[in-house]
Amino acid sequence: MFKFAPTGFTLHKNLDETATLRILNAFAVDVIAIPSVEDLFWYVAQNVVGQLNFVDCVIYQANQDQTELTQVAALGEKNPFGRSIINPLKIPFGQGITGKVAQDRKAIIVDDLLKDQNYIPDTQPARSEICVPLVSRGRVVGVIDSEHPNPGVFGAPEMEVLTTVAAMASAKIELLEEAERSKQRYQDLVKSHAQLSEETTNRKALESKLYEARKLESIGRLTGRFAHDFNNFLTVISGNLELLEGDISPPLSIASLTDAQTAAARGAKLIRDMLAFSQRTRLNPVISDLNDLVINTCERSKHLLTHAVELTLADDLWVVNVDPKVAENALVNLILNAQDSMSEGGRLEITTENITHDWSDKQALATGLDPGNYVRLSVKDQGEGIPEDCLAQIFDPFFTTKGVGAGSGLGLSMVFGFMQQSGGAVEVESKVAQGSIFRLYFPAASSNKNDLLTLNP
Numbered sequence: 139m140f141k142f143a144p145t146g147f148t149l150h151k152n153l154d155e156t157a158t159l160r161i162l163n164a165f166a167v168d169v170i171a172i173p174s175v176e177d178l179f180w181y182v183a184q185n186v187v188g189q190l191n192f193v194d195c196v197i198y199q200a201n202q203d204q205t206e207l208t209q210v211a212a213l214g215e216k217n218p219f220g221r222s223i224i225n226p227l228k229i230p231f232g233q234g235i236t237g238k239v240a241q242d243r244k245a246i247i248v249d250d251l252l253k254d255q256n257y258i259p260d261t262q263p264a265r266s267e268i269c270v271p272l273v274s275r276g277r278v279v280g281v282i283d284s285e286h287p288n289p290g291v292f293g294a295p296e297m298e299v300l301t302t303v304a305a306m307a308s309a310k311i312e313l314l315e316e317a318e319r320s321k322q323r324y325q326d327l328v329k330s331h332a333q334l335s336e337e338t339t340n341r342k343a344l345e346s347k348l349y350e351a352r353k354l355e356s357i358g359r360l361t362g363r364f365a366h367d368f369n370n371f372l373t374v375i376s377g378n379l380e381l382l383e384g385d386i387s388p389p390l391s392i393a394s395l396t397d398a399q400t401a402a403a404r405g406a407k408l409i410r411d412m413l414a415f416s417q418r419t420r421l422n423p424v425i426s427d428l429n430d431l432v433i434n435t436c437e438r439s440k441h442l443l444t445h446a447v448e449l450t451l452a453d454d455l456w457v458v459n460v461d462p463k464v465a466e467n468a469l470v471n472l473i474l475n476a477q478d479s480m481s482e483g484g485r486l487e488i489t490t491e492n493i494t495h496d497w498s499d500k501q502a503l504a505t506g507l508d509p510g511n512y513v514r515l516s517v518k519d520q521g522e523g524i525p526e527d528c529l530a531q532i533f534d535p536f537f538t539t540k541g542v543g544a545g546s547g548l549g550l551s552m553v554f555g556f557m558q559q560s561g562g563a564v565e566v567e568s569k570v571a572q573g574s575i576f577r578l579y580f581p582a583a584s585s586n587k588n589d590l591l592t593l594n595p
């Protein structure tokens with residue numbers, strides 16, 4: 139059926155070896171710059187096969203599924219419309235001579251088509267045919283096919299030349315496909331990078347929305363609570379003032395006035411505590427001895443004390459630079475909380491100590507204080523203690539477990555804000571049913587008590 143003709147290296151006796159090599163060399167050089175598979179096929183059809191005196195040439199491209207060949211380039215009679223192929227011929231793998239070459243991946247020469255059962259007659263009468271596959275990465279990517287009107291035209295030289303052309307074209311196809319794959323990989327990379335950036339941006343936007351929502355929620359809670367409490371005080375104040383207006387005679391007027399003053403004072407305290415929490419209190423620090431401050435506070439708050447207070451005050455306590463009025467307010471808040479927690483009784487202790495905080499205990503203090511000298515003021519109770527799930531919230535403004543009217547939830551917020559503003563810190567340790575201890579750390583102004591006189595004459 140087919141043979142490798144034992145003729146010399148002369149194609150159809152029209153082209154000599156030198157001319158053939160020259161055409162192949164030109165192809166080898168030109169192929170580098172060919173930009174696409176389509177251009178390659180047309181180049182091969184017209185500038186290689188065409189120049190080598192084949193009378194016609196059709197190049198077919200195989201589909202991805204390796205089931206069908208489609209005519210993509212042609213030369214001679216089979217190429218009447220330049221580079222456009224109208225109704226390109228499609229041949230299933232395995233059908234006809236080209237289909238068989240694609241399926242078997244083996245080049246063939248047919249000497250007499252009239253005697254070949256695979257031959258599918260064409261509009262152009264042909265007797266000889268040579269057909270070679272284009273194979274890239276183990277796949278058939280196409281077929282180069284040439285026919286001739288005379289029988290027995292093709293032999294070993296044509297086969298050798300066409301298989302060389304096919305090998306060069308296949309190598310180029312492999313390169314183009316690799317370039318396409320890298321381009322695709324690069325584009326995928328660019329796309330996923332863009333997606334990633336978009337996701338990051340979206341996440342950031344979501345996070346900031348969430349933050350905003352939380353902030354608004356807490357401001358809302360704050361404003362609501364504040365408005366509610368303040369409204370109560372205003373109602374008392376205006377109610378009592380109205381009463382005073384109608385009846386200015388004692389003793390009702392005195393009682394109303396007192397109620398109005400109490401409400402106004404509580405309103406003012408609320409505002410003070412809120413300012414302290416937001417660290418906006420105008421502090422007037424003076425060098426102070428916290429032992430004196432403790433004693434004076436207990437003395438002044440006698441009317442508020444429901445429990446005996448045990449004092450353990452350190453000798454030679456270092457002095458601190460604090461606003462004594464605000465510090466007293468903080469201490470009163472801690473004392474009141476301690477008392478509130480001991481409705482069933484218990485001991486209330488207040489202690490002062492000098493503390494030197496080293497780098498080595500930096501981890502030990504939950505307050506994140508810098509190493510240095512501090513005066514520690516502790517208020518300890520044997521009350522109900524604070525459940526673990528509340529501990530993280532007790533310093534939040536308006537957090538209270540005391541019910542409406544009983545507590546504003548600003549006491550510890552005020553303590554926290556004040557300690558921060560004073561360069562110190564507050565720490566809490568608590569166990570349910572055993573009690574709590576609140577520790578205030580004030581930075582020592584001097585470790586020499588005698589300095590009190592010189593620093594604060």
Ligand SMILES: Nc1ncnc2c1ncn2[C@@H]1O[C@H](COP(=O)(O)OP(=O)(O)OP(=O)(O)O)[C@@H](O)[C@H]1O
Nearest residue numbers: 475476479523532538539545546547548549550574
């Ligand atoms: N010593 C303590 N023992 C047990 N629980 C405490 C103690 N101190 C504070 N708490 C808890 O922390 C909450 C917040 O305390 P905070 O002093 O800020 O507000 P409050 O005492 O409820 O109201 P306010 O002090 O404004 O009148 C309290 O309601 C209570 O649940």
Ligand SMILES: [Mg+2]
Nearest residue numbers: 471475549550
């Ligand atoms: Mg309180």
